[in-house]
Amino acid sequence: MPRATRMLLVVVLTVQFTIALDMSVVNVALPDIRDDLGFGADGLPWVVNAYALSFGGLLMLGGRIGDLIGRRRTLVAGLTAFGLAGLAGGLVTSPGALIAARAVQGIGAAALAPVAFALITVTFPAGPARSKALGWWGATAAAGGAFGVLIGGLLTESVGWQAVMLINVPIVAFALLATLRLPADRPEPGRAPRLDPAGALLVTAGATTLVLGVVRAERQGWGSFVTIGTLATAGVLLATFVLVELRAAEPLLRMGLLTHRPVLGANLFMMLLFSGQFAAFYFTSLYLQQVLDYGPAAAGAAFVPFSGGIVIGSVLATRMVARLGLGRLLGLGGALVAVGFGWFGFAFDVDGTFLRSILGPSLVASIGAGLCFVPLGTAATAGVPAHEAGMAGGLINSSRQIGGSIGLAALVTLAASVTGPNGGASKPELAHGYAVALDAAGGLLVVAAVVALVLVPAKVGGARAGEHSPAATSGSHRAAGQPRVCDKRRREGVNS
Structure with missing residues (x-):
């Protein structure tokens, strides 16, 4: 592997780890943040929600900006915003300032995440090289989320909650220095493409409103006027976005992408997978601390097997994808995750132990999830x-x-709905409520497995899965740091 490509892979994996880390690292620090900064009951969730809103609402825009202005420049801008927001968040003295810092971090993450993914798909040639890179991408993302809980617990107990924000600074500084050493993008000759401001405004407003309605539904109630009105507004904005994109000469999202069964199936599978996985992390953390009486550091350490399983599954996926094909490997991975989540639900009780209630289901679910990232990418x-x-x-x-x-x-x-208000629920009631939620998460993954088998074929683009894709061989836009290949190598890649 050329040196420039190795450097690019280091940057991409560092970015992906940092984004995933930041989504989970603050969770176990929330009680300390509340006590130190004086958050009210309604304000504390916005430490998490501010990040989720800006991140989820701006992802489409961030990905398209990377295509238009260059991926290295987008990485530099995103890393700078992310790192400065982390520094500010560790120095704040008021609730509003911390929420603002988290929102800016989400903006930076929205620029970084799609660009990191795009760099893999356009840099590595289709086949084993790309499968291996996608395996590392998936393993790094999942490991960052799992280790975020561990690192957050350790830092909160030993240093203080501010450290969970400041931990981003040295990681981002390293990634930024490495990014600046990558070659600049080579833009396509001719007229520079335009951004599609109407589409950008509509999708950002629609996605942000959708995430806002969802994250507030827990407190407002799904049947409340506020929730229904917010979700309806999001639906109107997103429907208008689709209509605008169908008529735009240079759309933010070319709707033709979703007419490809593999692309549609991958996105539906991804939604279902993380619908379950986000919930599994959340409820397992609560079960460990509120039912089994683990401290923050011990609860974080309990997630280490999940990280190990993700790595194992990702390594296996790079070897299995050509043999099984995309759809069958996704179906197998989704089924294993469903079994693992169902096992969590069966084992969550007030007398549970780490060996009986956590270790086994963590390994099954995480190996299954690891199998999914290569075929998903x-x-x-x-x-x-x-x-x-x-x-x-x-x-x-x-x-x-x-x-x-x-x-x-x-x-x-x-x-x-099962436990009632948390303040009045006993440990057996809490355990039962968490178990019901994890069983439902397992059901979502059963649906995901079916989606994969129905929509995602074994082969894409007329070749065996992982062997060929136009994204790998198109030379019109070379990624930052993508090495040149000789004409013979390029012809072989096209005709493989």
Whole structure:
């Protein structure tokens, strides 16, 4: 692997780890943040929601900006915003300032996530090299989320909650220095493409309103006027976005992407997968701390096996994808995750232990999830030319974020309907509510497995899964740091 490509892979994996880390690292620090800054009951969830709103609402825009102005420049801007927001968040003294810092972090993440994904799909040639890179991408993302809980607990107990914000600064500084050493993008000759401001405004407003309605539904109630009105507004905005994009000469999201069965299936699967996985992380953390009386650090350490299982599954996926094909491997992975979540639901009780209630289901679910990332990344870019890789990256990351937000809010509501108000629920009632929610998460993954088998074929683009994609061979937009290949190598890639 050329040195420039190795450097690019280091940057991409560091970015992906940092984004995933930041989505989970603050969770176990929330009680300390509340006590130190004086958050009210209604304000504390916005430490998480501010990040989710800006991240989920701007992903499509971030991916398209990367396509238009260059991926290295977008990485530099996103990393700068993300790092400065982390520094500010560790120094704040008021609730409003922390929420603002988290919102800016979400903006930075929305620029980084789709660009990181796009760089893999346009840099690595289709086949084993791309499968291996996608495996590392998926393993890094999942490991960042799992280790975020561990690192957050350790830092909160040993240093203080401010450290969970400041931990981003040295990581981002390293990624930024490495990014600046990458070659600049080579823009396509001719007239520079335009951004599609109407589409950008509509999708950002629609996605933000959708996530806002979902994250507030837990407190407002799904049947409340506020929730229904917010979700209806989001529906109107997103429907208008679709109509505008169908007529736009240079759309933010080319709707033709979703006519490809692999792309559609990958995005539906991603939504369902993370609807369950976000909820599984949330309820497992609560079960460990509120039912089994684990401290923050011990609860975080309990997630380490999940990270290990993700790595195992991702390594296996790179070897299995060519043999099983995309759809069957996704179906197998989804089925294993469903079994793992169902096992969590069966084992969550007041007398549970780490060995009986956590270790086994963590390994089954995480190995299954690890199997999914390579075929998901391949299917999500099937038939996508290189100059639209950021568009596809924004779409698949939007599916992940919005699916996770909707699934978590819905399953929190389901658990609350079983336990009643948390303040009055006993440990057996809490355990039962969490178990019901995890069983429902398992049901979502059963649906995901069916979606994969129905919509995602074994082969894409007329070749065996993982062997060929237009995104790999199009030369019109070369990623930052993508090495040149000789004509013979390029012809071989096209005709493989």
